[in-house]
Amino acid sequence: MDTMKTPSISIILSFGLALLLSSPRAGLAQTSQQEVEQTAELLGTLLNAGRVVVEQNQLLINDPGRGDKGFTPNVFEQSVLTEFAHQTHIDLKAPPASLPPQTKDLLSLLLTASKEVVADAQFVINQRGIGYKNFIPATFGSQAARKFSKRSKVTIKQTALNARGLRNMPDPYEEAVLKRVASQPTLTSPIVEWIDGGRVLRTMLPIYYSEDCLACHGNPKGILDISGYPREGAQAGDLAGAISIQIPVDHR
Numbered sequence: 001m002d003t004m005k006t007p008s009i010s011i012i013l014s015f016g017l018a019l020l021l022s023s024p025r026a027g028l029a030q031t032s033q034q035e036v037e038q039t040a041e042l043l044g045t046l047l048n049a050g051r052v053v054v055e056q057n058q059l060l061i062n063d064p065g066r067g068d069k070g071f072t073p074n075v076f077e078q079s080v081l082t083e084f085a086h087q088t089h090i091d092l093k094a095p096p097a098s099l100p101p102q103t104k105d106l107l108s109l110l111l112t113a114s115k116e117v118v119a120d121a122q123f124v125i126n127q128r129g130i131g132y133k134n135f136i137p138a139t140f141g142s143q144a145a146r147k148f149s150k151r152s153k154v155t156i157k158q159t160a161l162n163a164r165g166l167r168n169m170p171d172p173y174e175e176a177v178l179k180r181v182a183s184q185p186t187l188t189s190p191i192v193e194w195i196d197g198g199r200v201l202r203t204m205l206p207i208y209y210s211e212d213c214l215a216c217h218g219n220p221k222g223i224l225d226i227s228g229y230p231r232e233g234a235q236a237g238d239l240a241g242a243i244s245i246q247i248p249v250d251h252r
């Protein structure tokens with residue numbers, strides 16, 4: 001049990017007048033600050049939409065009796081756009097003029113990366129005679145996040161304390177936030193913080209285990225799951241990890 005009670009996090013914005021007075025580009029930084037936060041939120045929602053679509057098609061993807069699944073990059077994209085529009089009321093095919101161009105560009109970059117992950121997996125997905133193919137929301141999400149991050153100064157990552165994927169291991173900032181969040185009641189909104197004197201936005205959207213996850217992440221602890229990793233012994237409601245997004249203010 002963690003006895004160090006941390007103050008409630010909610011939304012911490014250490015920005016403001018100090019920066020406004022100290023930064024030569026203060027006006028610009030000030031207006032773009034909200035934009036950057038909105039960008040992070042939309043990127044997180046878009047990656048999540050992809051995870052949701054993979055989850056919705058999991059039975060199809062895992063069907064050993066069927067070769068061609070018809071789960072093509074275009075079919076995937078359509079569903080992602082629908083899910084994203086459902087959650088944000090933004091149609092990425094006809095984005096509103098109010099959406100800043102840079103935000104739009106980053107969203108298309110993530111959509112492209114997400115589609116590529118589905119394209120790269122076509123051979124695996126369409127194999128007949130194999131059930132579990134290790135194409136699940138978590139593997140999709142890590143791969144899409146990694147592809148996107150390589151092409152952008154913005155970094156998106158799925159992370160967890162004791163992450164399964166080595167490349168998902170938390171950095172010191174992520175580790176501190178995950179530890180803080182793990183000892184608190186369920187959070188439904190992301191943690192949003194400006195660090196490095198306001199030069200870098202970091203957001204962490206916590207993910208919690210539901211019953212569906214426990215076949216792999218639940219009990220018996222230590223026994224290998226279908227994906228070949230030892231089960232964590234988690235229970236429904238426990239913190240699973242987070243989607244972590246990092247945006248340097250000058251991210252052009």
Ligand code: HEC
Pocket residue numbers: 136138139142158159160162163164165168207208209210212213214215216217225226227229240241242
């Ligand atoms: C079929 C087994 C399986 C199921 C079901 C499953 N996961 Fe995972 N999970 C994995 C695997 C495998 C990885 C490692 C993915 C990678 O290579 O990045 C993973 C990774 C993760 C990660 C990233 C951090 C890490 O450990 O690398 C999170 C967070 C996560 N899962 C949460 C969930 C949640 C929440 C659910 C239920 C909604 C869920 N998982 C359902 C197998 C599963």
